[in-house]
Amino acid sequence: MVKRTAVAASFILATLAVCAIAANGQIAKITNTDGRQLFINDAPPKPVRIHAFGSAKPRATIYLPAESSFIGLSRPAMSIDRDGVEKLVREAADRHNMDPALVRAVIETESNWNPGAVSNRGAVGLMQLIPTTAERFGARDLFNPKQNVDAGVHYLKTLLERYNGNLDLALAAYNAGEGAVAKAHGVPAFRETRDYVQKVQNAYFRPGSGRLADAWFHPHAIHKEVSTSGRVVFTNE
Helix, strand or coil, X not given: CHHHHHHHHHHHHHHHHHHHHHHHCXXXXXXXXXXXXXXXXXXXXXXXXXXXXXXXXXXXXXXXXXXXXXXXXXXXXXXXXXXXXXXXXHHHHHHCCCCHHHHHHHHXXXXXXXXXXXXXXXXXXXXXXXXXXXXXXXXXXXXXHHHHHHHHHHHHHHHHHHCCCEHHXXXXXXXXXXXXXXXXXXXXXXXXXXXXXXXXXXXXHCCCCCCCXXXXXXXXXXXXXXXXXXXXXXXXX
């Protein structure tokens, strides 16, 4: 009886091993030093590659709803058609009565002209829009340069109108949010925001930027100074 039970158990183990081998090709049979046959995992299972949004392959275009989280999201490198982007900038600036040079300065500072840029805070594309802002201004495909630029220019125009042409406040709100500007009653004291405002204006006012002399807003550039004690001071005078 014991012998039959052992034979039956061996048959079951052999059957399971054959099934496992057929399914995964990862089970191996070995014989140990006392002559017993054992079935072991020959190799770790291959990792399952899961693509974003559950698709079998990466999509050429990704549509992101407002509630999406961008942490860890990456976009395959996209070639930069600088001439094509310049055309989009001029067209969007014309539609929204904006200075193309200011739009170029924002793009340079935000994404360095990379249409596939994604920040660790979830800002996307040439003008680094977050999903809620993109949706607010009609951009459904954040990686589409035309939609991204148009929504970004429209948003920047809205900020300039809200702050009566004060470029400092408009750029600060573009970077840190309108709520942060309202709470600070001006440009927030965040180093990142103040550096951002300065960088955009440096790019906008530098010689050869193409800035329009009759731009309708009133800039108040932020200047960074270092005192004799080494303290960094920001002023807008």
